[in-house]
Structure formats: structure tokens, C-alpha cells
Amino acid sequence: MNTVLSVENLSTYFKTDKGIAKAVENVSFSLNKGEMLGLIGESGCGKTTVAQSILRLIEYPGKVVSGRVLLNGRDLIKASEKELSSLRWKEISVIPQSAMNALNPIFTIGDQIMESILLHENVSKREALQRTKTLLELVGIDGERWRSYPHEFSGGMKQRVAIAMALACNPKLVISDESTTGLDVLTQAQVIALIKSLQKKMDLSVILISHDLPMVTAICDKIAIMYAGNIVEWASTGDLLKNARHPYSQALLNASPDLGNPEKEVVSIPGSVPNLVNFPNSCRFHTRCPHAFDKCRQEIPEFKEIKNGHYTACFLEEEGNHG
């Protein structure tokens, strides 16, 4: 399989009054063609910052300080603004967090979808309209509704429009940033089902950013778990469910109730997420980790492969006393 996106040692820092906040540090992962990667973590752990760094949308006071983002071999971090605008939509596109706010209320949805097609491809207006209609049909909306304004749609349908828009220029990579959060359970499942079926149909690579572990485990091929700016574990879904190695991943799996297993006792993780401003050089989970020892408080664990395609950053792996 060929790699579409590879992120290597990406770090994004934010300048604050109190010092530098290391919002994303040393994040590495890659994505193959036609693969769906779930990026999971609690609020404030840096999921969206990773997505924005990949898309080069980080603005002052934030900055990508190091690392590479290779999209089909081309480094996005070094690309010029002009190169970027030719890549956005055509190669890489985003389904935004809340479609309610992502659509412009004073233009019809047809106009908004056509805009990106006309901007990026050399086609006539009529052709663009034809493609817009096909796109709407693809996401399950009557093509003739291109004349409607966003307020005429329900939340789930707006989300579908946002998906149609993201697919307008046949991108290779789609980043879905919490695109189903805030929708009702059933609508959410329907939108997810749509993303999944389109991904298969169009052989897309998808990064699905979410905090909903059960949903992500059900549909993603691989999962990366983030905690406080680091990816702590990256593995195939099956490996992660059966054999989660990092204490945070294990705790996260035990934290939500499971309908299929009513006997399961849910356990919370004690403590709270540390402040990332001027964070000392140590494992970021050591304040809440039940297995933490001296080394965890003094050094940063390396993110490395422990088994075929299963990566984690934890000193317990070296010590061999994983319990």
C-alpha cells in the first residue's frame, strides 16, 4: 500500500503571556491510501491543532516549529502559499466541526459548492452546476435543492452538504474534524455511515477526529490516541482493543459504559489534564498514571514501534514490567 500522508515529528507551539504552550509535540503517524484513521482524545489534547498544522492553518500566536508533513511526497510545511491553495480542496479537504457555522447563510448551497469547483478546475458554469447536483445526490440530497439556502436544511442535512463540499474537487485525503459532534445519535450514525460508504466508493483516505471512542473503534482501520499534545499510542483498531499498551489508552477504554457488556464497571481517570504551558520534560501522563515511576517524571518517553505497526510512548515497555 502506498502512503498518502506522513507526518513526522510535528510540533506546534503557541506563545502565551505565561510562556510557550506545547500544544502538539513530536507527533508522527502516517496514512495509507484508502485507509481510515481515527484521531482520538479529550478536549484540549491537540487533535484539531494537528489537523490545522497539516493544513497549514495555524496562525499567530501559534507556529509549527518543527517536523514534516508529506502529502504524496511533498512537504506541506515548506510549501508556498500559492502551492497550498492549489492543493487545498483538490488534494486535501476538510469537513468542518460544525456545518451550521461553516456554510454561508446568504448564498445558496449550490453557489457555495460551485465556488470551489470553479476556483480549482477549468470548467464551465453549467458543468460545475451539473457536478454540484451529482454531489448532492451522492450524499443523499435531492439535486434540485441546490437553490436552497442553508437555513432551509436540518442539522444533519447541512452536515451532508458540508461533506458534498469537501468532496467537490475529488480530494485524496479528507479530514473530518468532529464533524458529527452536536448531532443527534441517529443522525450522527447516518452521517458516519455516509462518510464510510463514500470512503469505500471513492477510495479516500480519511482522518476522523473525534472524542467518541465506541464510534471510532467501529469504523476506523487504525486509531491514534492523543493525550496532552502527544500521540501516546497508534495501532490498528483490533490491536488496540485487544492489547492496548499505554496506561492512558487502557484507562480510556475502561472509562465508558458498554451496552454489549452491562457488567462492565466504568472507571474514571483520577486527576486532570496538566497545563501545557512550560510543561517540564517528562511523560505528560505521569501525573495521572497509576504505574508512574521516577524515570517518567524526568524524561520524555520515545514514541516507537513495539510490534508490527503498533507504536506507543511509554517507559513500561523498556522495563518489561508491563502489567
Place this chain on the structure above:
Amino acid sequence: MDKSTLLKVSNLKKTFIKKSGTFLKRRKTEVYAVNNINFEVNKGEILGIIGESGCGKTSTARMVMRLMKETKGEITFEGVNLCNLKESETNKIRKKMQMIFQDPYDTLNPGMKILDILMEPINAHEKGLTYEEKYQKVIEAIEAIELRPAQDFIHRFPHQLSGGQRQRIAIARAIILKPSFIAADEPTSMLDVSVRAGILNLLLDLRKKMGLTMMFITHDLSTASYMCDRIAVMYQGKIVEIGPTKKIIQHPSHPYTKALVAVVKDLNHFIKNREKLILDGEVDSTKEEKGCPFVARCPHKEAVCHTQVPELEDVDRGHSVSCHCHIELLEKTS
């Protein structure tokens, strides 16, 4: 009324007026938030109310708590009909029933210290206590919600606490008067997964220690199944299915409940069989349907569903469903 029943809601209705049209052709339409619901909460049990946003879960809770006036219906708490009470009598009842709200960032006054926040309910309902006695009560309440040592917390302001700690303070405020009934309105939906479990376990623990009866409102079926003894499923202002948690999860009978359970139990199964479980449809609460409220999205609908409103019928001891077709459905699936 049965002795073991603490709260009984009968034929409860709430309508809002929606104004539309131009200046001269002003039209007023009635929107049903809660449409003729009946349920009971027994002593010591947790009743879960689940449903999507806008289905009337919160309106129901607010009416029970007397934070909102009902349009029609009766709410009986410990044998007293709450709907006919005067303001002063309602205030006395409030001591026995308390609410936990959804957003711990909004419900605590940012200008008050934790001590003052927790003193408020005591000052309102238990006049005549000395300061030491009140202080002691506050400390006890904070210890009950597992924030230790309590002395560390009482002089803090809400912004100095994390989301989970704030929700714990909100719970402390609800239990400080030792109420017999608590309505928790999505108490964990604003919290991160890692602290959510702590709040759920705390509520279960408090119920055991204090013998609380609870109404637990949520949109998450797996949380409801963890917390509740019985679950009521609401759709468009109506209860479409109510019964013991086990039965709802294992034998959902209403098509809406079936779809909900399928999504949470096995998302992949839902994705594959989407058309058989639920139709894409717009939900319009402004017009009161002549027939079943779920008819627009139901994959099993028949002619009768468009014309006749189904009644909540008992199918199996304590498990009731409001659907014209559930019997045929049961046969089809089993």
C-alpha cells in the same frame, strides 16, 4: 396511588406558541414540547429518560421541578399534587426535590466562593441554624462528593476548579438538604470521557448511601443502561417505550428504540442495515401529526400509522410500547 410510588406524572402537556407570518397576517401555531405523557418513579429507583434534542426531556424535568408551568396535566409527588400549589408551598417542596443541571460552567455563580454557593440552599430552607452547624453541613456535603480535604475547596472560586470538580460541587449543592428526589439533566454530557465515569459512579454511590430516587436525563443509551433501573424513550414529546433497562436493551420493541439500540450496540450492523432500521427524514415539531409521531422516519409504517395515534400499551409486565405494528414486528424479527 401505590405506596412505593414517589412521583407520578399523568397526562402532562406543554405547548409553546410559535409566531409566524407578517405584521398583518400574524399567525400563532402551537408547538408541542411535551404531549400527554404518563410515568411513575418508584422510591429508590433511577428512571432514565432518553431521546434526541428537542424531544421534550428537559421540559419534562423542568415541569416536575416546578421551574416551568405545565399547560395541562398532573404531577403528584409524595401524594401531593404539585400543580395546584401556591408559590410558598412550592418552595417548601423544593427542599425535597433538587436538580443537577447540564452545564457545570454556567450553573455556579462565578462571583461566589464554593462555601457561599453551598450555604445558599441552607440559608433558604433551614433558617435558624448557627454558622457552625451550617459550616459543618457544607463540609459534610463536600466530603460526600469525594473532594478531599474539604477545607481546601471551600474558599475557592468556581473558575479555580476543573469541569469534573464543578459538576461535583453542583451535585453537592443538590444533596446538601438531603432531598428524596433528584432530577439530573444530562449531568455528564459536557464532561470529558475520563471524568465522566467518576460522576456516574458518584451518583450511583450517593443513591445507595442516601436512598435517593432519581430521574436521569441523557441522550446516550449506554450511559442510561449503566445508570438506570428503568428507561423511558421519548420521541417528539411522547414516550414511545418505557420499561426495565434490560428489556429495553435486549428486546427493544419500538422501531425508534430499535434503531437507537442498533447504533450503540453495533455501529457496523447499523451501517449495513440502515434502510431497514430508520429512514432519513426531517423532524417537524410544529404540526401535530394525526398519526404516529415517528411515521416520517419509520421503515415499517402502514396505513393506520398515518391516521391514528398509537397508545402506550403494556406488552410484558412493566414494558410498554406505543406502536401499531410492534406485534407484527416482534414476530418478524424473532
